[in-house]
Amino acid sequence: MLNVISVENAVTLSETLARRVARAERLPLAALPGRVTAEAVRCPEEIPGFARSTMDGVAVAAADVFGAGEAAPADLTVTGEILMGEAAAKPIRRGECVKIPTGGMLPAGADAVAPVEYLDFDFDTCLVYRAVSPWENVVRSGDDARAGAALFPAGTRLTPADVGVLAAAGVTECEVLARPRVGILSTGNEIVPAEAPVAPGKVRDVNAHLLEALCRAHGCETRRYGIVPDEEAALTAALQRAAAENDLALLSGGSSAGEKDLTARVIAALGEVKSHGVAMKPGKPTVIGKIGKTPVFGLPGHPAACYFVTDVLVRPCIEVLSGAPLPRPAVTAALTENVSSNHGREEYLCVSLQNGQATPVYGKSGVVSQLSAADGYLRIDRDREGLRQGETVIVYLF
Amino acid sequence: MLNVISVENAVTLSETLARRVARAERLPLAALPGRVTAEAVRCPEEIPGFARSTMDGVAVAAADVFGAGEAAPADLTVTGEILMGEAAAKPIRRGECVKIPTGGMLPAGADAVAPVEYLDFDFDTCLVYRAVSPWENVVRSGDDARAGAALFPAGTRLTPADVGVLAAAGVTECEVLARPRVGILSTGNEIVPAEAPVAPGKVRDVNAHLLEALCRAHGCETRRYGIVPDEEAALTAALQRAAAENDLALLSGGSSAGEKDLTARVIAALGEVKSHGVAMKPGKPTVIGKIGKTPVFGLPGHPAACYFVTDVLVRPCIEVLSGAPLPRPAVTAALTENVSSNHGREEYLCVSLQNGQATPVYGKSGVVSQLSAADGYLRIDRDREGLRQGETVIVYLF
Numbered sequence: 001m002l003n004v005i006s007v008e009n010a011v012t013l014s015e016t017l018a019r020r021v022a023r024a025e026r027l028p029l030a031a032l033p034g035r036v037t038a039e040a041v042r043c044p045e046e047i048p049g050f051a052r053s054t055m056d057g058v059a060v061a062a063a064d065v066f067g068a069g070e071a072a073p074a075d076l077t078v079t080g081e082i083l084m085g086e087a088a089a090k091p092i093r094r095g096e097c098v099k100i101p102t103g104g105m106l107p108a109g110a111d112a113v114a115p116v117e118y119l120d121f122d123f124d125t126c127l128v129y130r131a132v133s134p135w136e137n138v139v140r141s142g143d144d145a146r147a148g149a150a151l152f153p154a155g156t157r158l159t160p161a162d163v164g165v166l167a168a169a170g171v172t173e174c175e176v177l178a179r180p181r182v183g184i185l186s187t188g189n190e191i192v193p194a195e196a197p198v199a200p201g202k203v204r205d206v207n208a209h210l211l212e213a214l215c216r217a218h219g220c221e222t223r224r225y226g227i228v229p230d231e232e233a234a235l236t237a238a239l240q241r242a243a244a245e246n247d248l249a250l251l252s253g254g255s256s257a258g259e260k261d262l263t264a265r266v267i268a269a270l271g272e273v274k275s276h277g278v279a280m281k282p283g284k285p286t287v288i289g290k291i292g293k294t295p296v297f298g299l300p301g302h303p304a305a306c307y308f309v310t311d312v313l314v315r316p317c318i319e320v321l322s323g324a325p326l327p328r329p330a331v332t333a334a335l336t337e338n339v340s341s342n343h344g345r346e347e348y349l350c351v352s353l354q355n356g357q358a359t360p361v362y363g364k365s366g367v368v369s370q371l372s373a374a375d376g377y378l379r380i381d382r383d384r385e386g387l388r389q390g391e392t393v394i395v396y397l398f
Numbered sequence: 399m400l401n402v403i404s405v406e407n408a409v410t411l412s413e414t415l416a417r418r419v420a421r422a423e424r425l426p427l428a429a430l431p432g433r434v435t436a437e438a439v440r441c442p443e444e445i446p447g448f449a450r451s452t453m454d455g456v457a458v459a460a461a462d463v464f465g466a467g468e469a470a471p472a473d474l475t476v477t478g479e480i481l482m483g484e485a486a487a488k489p490i491r492r493g494e495c496v497k498i499p500t501g502g503m504l505p506a507g508a509d510a511v512a513p514v515e516y517l518d519f520d521f522d523t524c525l526v527y528r529a530v531s532p533w534e535n536v537v538r539s540g541d542d543a544r545a546g547a548a549l550f551p552a553g554t555r556l557t558p559a560d561v562g563v564l565a566a567a568g569v570t571e572c573e574v575l576a577r578p579r580v581g582i583l584s585t586g587n588e589i590v591p592a593e594a595p596v597a598p599g600k601v602r603d604v605n606a607h608l609l610e611a612l613c614r615a616h617g618c619e620t621r622r623y624g625i626v627p628d629e630e631a632a633l634t635a636a637l638q639r640a641a642a643e644n645d646l647a648l649l650s651g652g653s654s655a656g657e658k659d660l661t662a663r664v665i666a667a668l669g670e671v672k673s674h675g676v677a678m679k680p681g682k683p684t685v686i687g688k689i690g691k692t693p694v695f696g697l698p699g700h701p702a703a704c705y706f707v708t709d710v711l712v713r714p715c716i717e718v719l720s721g722a723p724l725p726r727p728a729v730t731a732a733l734t735e736n737v738s739s740n741h742g743r744e745e746y747l748c749v750s751l752q753n754g755q756a757t758p759v760y761g762k763s764g765v766v767s768q769l770s771a772a773d774g775y776l777r778i779d780r781d782r783e784g785l786r787q788g789e790t791v792i793v794y795l796f
Contacts, residue, residue: 029592030620033611047766050598054763084628085588087598103588103699103764105599144765151770160611161769161796164701167592167607168766190483190501194427194565200448200485201503209427209565213558217431230482258499259482301501303562327795329727365452366501367542368445368566371559372549397725398559 004277004284006382007346011316013274013288017295018320021247023178029167032158034219035176036323041152043169046142051106055137058097058119058126059088059110062134073120073127082107097126106138113137145169157324180321182215183242184208185225187235187253187263188301193227206303206368207252214310215250218318218326230259235266243270243291247321250314252299252306260285263298267291279382281345283309302366308348308377311396329397330376333358340386347382350374351395358395374398402675402682404780405744409714411672411686415693416718419645421576427565430556432617433574434721439550441567444540449504453535456495456517456524457486457508460532471518471525480505495524504536511535543567555722578719580613581640582606583623585633585651585661586699591625604701604766605650612708613648616716616724628657633664641668641689645719648712650697650704658683661696665689677780679743681707700764706746706775709794727795728774731756738784745780748772749793756793772796 005013024038053059060076068074081099082088088107092098097114098107106113111134118130145151151165152158158166158174166174185208192202194209205227212222223246228238242249253259264276264287271291278286282305287298295317299306319325333351336359341347351358353375363370376397380387387393403411422436451457458474466472479497480486486505490496495512496505504511509532516528543549549563550556556564556572564572583606590600592607603625610620621644626636640647651657662674662685669689676684680703685696693715697704717723731749734757739745748759751773761768774795778785785791 029607030610030614033615045596048601049596052601052764082599083587085586085599085601103601139762139765143762144767159796160608160615161705161772163611164604164608164705165766165770167604168602168701170592170594170596170602172593188483189481194568195570196568198443198447198568201480201483203446203450203483203501204566204568206562206565210558210562212428213431213561216428217558222428303566307559307562327727329725332730364537364541366450367537368563369542372563374559398557 003275004279005275007278007280007312010275010278010286010288010313014295014313014317015320017274017288017290018248018317019293020323021178021180021321024175025178026173026175029163029172032163032166032174032176033160035158037152037154037156037158038175038177039154040150041166041171041174043145043147043149043151044171045147047145047169048139048141048143050141052139053100053102053104053106053113053137054139055113055115056102057100057113057115057137058128059092059100059106060097060112060114060128060132061092061094061109062112062132062136064095065114065128065131068128068131070129073129076126076128078121078124078126111135111138155323177323179219179221180248180318181246182220182222183225183246183249184211184215184222185238185242185249185251186227187230187251188227188259189230191227207299207301207306210303210306211250211252211310214307215318218315219322220318230262232262232266235262236270239266239291239296240270243294243296246294248317249291249294249296250299250310251296253301259301260287260298263287267296267298271296278313279345280309280312281342281347283348284345286313288313303368304350304363304370307371312348330394331397332392333395335387335389335391335393338386338389339380341380341384343385345382347380348377349380350377353395358393371398401673402677403673405676405678405710408673408676408684408686408711412693412711412715413718415672415686415688416646416715417691418721419576419578419719422573423576424571424573427561427570430561430564430572430574431558433556435550435552435554435556436573436575437552438548439564439569439572441543441545441547441549442569443545445543445567446537446539446541448539450537451498451500451502451504451511451535452537453511453513454500455498455511455513455535456526457490457498457504458495458510458512458526458530459490459492459507460510460530460534462493463512463526463529466526466529468527471527474524474526476519476522476524509533509536553722575721577617577619578646578716579644580618580620581623581644581647582609582613582620583636583640583647583649584625585628585649586625586657587628589625605697605699605704608701608704609648609650609708612705613716616713617720618716628660630660630664633660634668637664637689637694638668641692641694644692646715647689647692647694648697649694651699658685658696661685665694665696669694676711677743678707678710679740679745681746682743684711686711701766702748702761702768705769710746728792729795730790731793733785733787733789733791736784736787737778739778739782741783743780745778746775747778748775751793756791769796
């Protein structure tokens with residue numbers, strides 16, 4: 001009954017359904033890490049704005065110390081001292097120099113710094129025992145960034161290091177894309193809120209919290225639409241609202257075929273089902289569709305399966321919505337045992353990590369404890385029949 | 399003049415100076431990712447609280463289908479149907495079964511589920527063409543987590559996946575350690591606020607913003623103590639306050655020897671200097687000390703050097719304060735060119751990444767643009783004379 005597509009095609013579909021959020025906001029430096037630039041950020045002025053020494057020494061005209069050496073030092077008149085943080089008000093003339101600290105401003109007339117190791121001072125005279133080339137030991141105006149240069153193109157996810165670059169340029173506010181809004185709802189007559197006591201036959205709503213935490217970690221705003229019973233009218237109303245009010249709607253349902261069919265039917269009635277079934281294990285009955293302009297995912301009810309599908313299929317959609325790739329922490333590890341796999345479906349397996357080794361964490365269908373026992377998961381390509389003990393695998397970290 | 403210690407010893411010193419924050423707070427699920435458990439989190443009840451089917455089929459007593467097969471099916475009376483989310487109120491007796499969906503609750507008297515593929519229904523009779531063992535296709539009460547079991551030990555940095563585990567157990571609030579408080583100040587007569595126009599000779603305060611962004615990314619609260627002139631009285635007052643009001647104080651100073659000496663002198667007067675000089679490049683004049691119970695770092699003025707020292711030496715201190723290791727995103731890459739290195743000091747180098755290859759980003763001393771041009775940095779061991787083109791290196795991502 002399911003028209004199953006490959007994981008690769010499902011990822012492409014997920015990306016194609018999404019469109020970068022149009023909303024932007026202006027934020028101060030401290031709020032920028034993790035946010036994505038809405039437009040190119042340009043440097044408003046030359047950085048540095050003046051020539052600066054990179055050594056302690058004397059600021060000179062390079063021409064005045066041309067040919068100087070151990071045997072024949074240049075003999076210059078010291079006319080003063082530049083202090084750190086002070087403007088070099090007085091120019092030097094030929095035959096003159098001024099003392100200058102690392103970071104100090106070069107006076108007009110100077111185009112190089114002779115380092116202190118090669119100097120001998122005698123009252124207001126300075127002997128320079130080494131030649132320096134023009135602009136040696138100097139950062140020139142604009143060397144760090146030129147006025148108008150693009151510090152970051154549009155679509156850059158800013159890091160703490162980038163905040164330093166912006167501060168250096170005097171850019172203390174930045175236009176960034178708004179956080180994507182994600183609407184989250186759960187379906188299933190058996191689902192009760194996590195806060196509630198669990199009556200016999202019921203199960204707590206795990207996925208709403210899991211999805212909320214994952215989406216927030218990916219820089220999204222989340223809004224919860226509660227637990228909806230398996231009834232067409234109720235699900236239609238809730239899903240319509242979640243799609244209308246958000247950039248992405250995530251619905252995690254019970255695990256039965258009937259519930260999945262209801263999800264697909266409701267999405268089809270409100271919009272369009274693009275795919276019902278992905279060749280992955282777990283996660284096969286995943287529904288991907290669109291209501292209005294909003295991508296909608298019908299996710300598995302089992303929490304581990306819900307996690308995998310969200311990380312593999314929903315993440316690419318969030319990347320497009322948010323305007324830039326997301327960091328994806330992963331490590332390589334050696335597998336401690338053989339793992340067999342179903343031919344024809346990409347498979348996902350929880351693993352725990354210790355001393356660079358990955359050990360599979362198996363759990364009965366639907367148990368949540370494998371998530372707490374594991375540190376991450378690995379993928380097994382659909383054309384692999386399994387993995388060998390000792391094989392190096394990539395582990396995507398929780 | 400500097401009593402230089404190895405990077406390894408500086409990291410140990412950084413860890414030794416810190417003590418886990420004593421403050422804790424109770425937070426709801428959505429606020430937990432990235433936070434560290436203050437105490438072991440126990441499961442308050444059996445999860446699941448009842449035996450649950452993992453298949454669509456009929457709930458049976460395994461003894462009733464013992465020896466059943468294609469040729470000799472067991473013949474059972476269907477007494478009803480368990481609906482998803484409903485309590486299985488009526489027990490089954492010998493010779494009876496009930497229809498059950500995946501996730502449905504097993505009635506008393508049943509200890510296994512015969513899957514639908516092996517069944518034939520005829521009115522209220524069900525033929526079962528396969529034997530099932532006791533508890534086959536069933537998750538038993540407590541299989542996922544036993545009442546009282548530790549879900550997470552104290553000192554666990556919680557992930558989004560962990561939030562799912564807590565929700566499943568009905569633990570919707572958790573006692574976590576408070577965020578470490580970090581006081582940040584800048585010194586230097588040449589430093590002006592990032593917001594201000596830069597007069598000749600001055601330079602913007604980059605490091606306060608860089609440190610604020612880094613510490614926040616590591617889950618700390620930050621408080622800024624402004625820009626302090628290079629005067630003993632002013633620096634003493636500011637540093638004393640920053641140390642008294644925080645779990646960690648970070649001071650980034652100008653790059654001159656005089657400023658570094660002032661920092662060390664003031665820390666020594668208020669508390670104790672543990673190390674003045676680390677065998678790293680850049681970052682050599684780093685000061686590590688303690689005022690009262692608060693670790694204090696005197697960091698380099700050059701932003702790239704400040705970044706490296708913070709990531710290499712301050713991060714271990716924050717890990718101890720916050721109660722658990724921090725994730726450290728890193729990738730491996732092949733180096734595109736030879737890199738020479740100073741013998742005897744661990745060296746840090748900005749690199750950009752493209753197609754799994756790392757290219758060094760060089761910059762004159764003190765320029766900030768290398769941070770924006772690079773994607774991360776690599777470390778060169780102090781006993782290496784350099785790195786070879788094509789060599790695989792670890793790149794720590796910004």
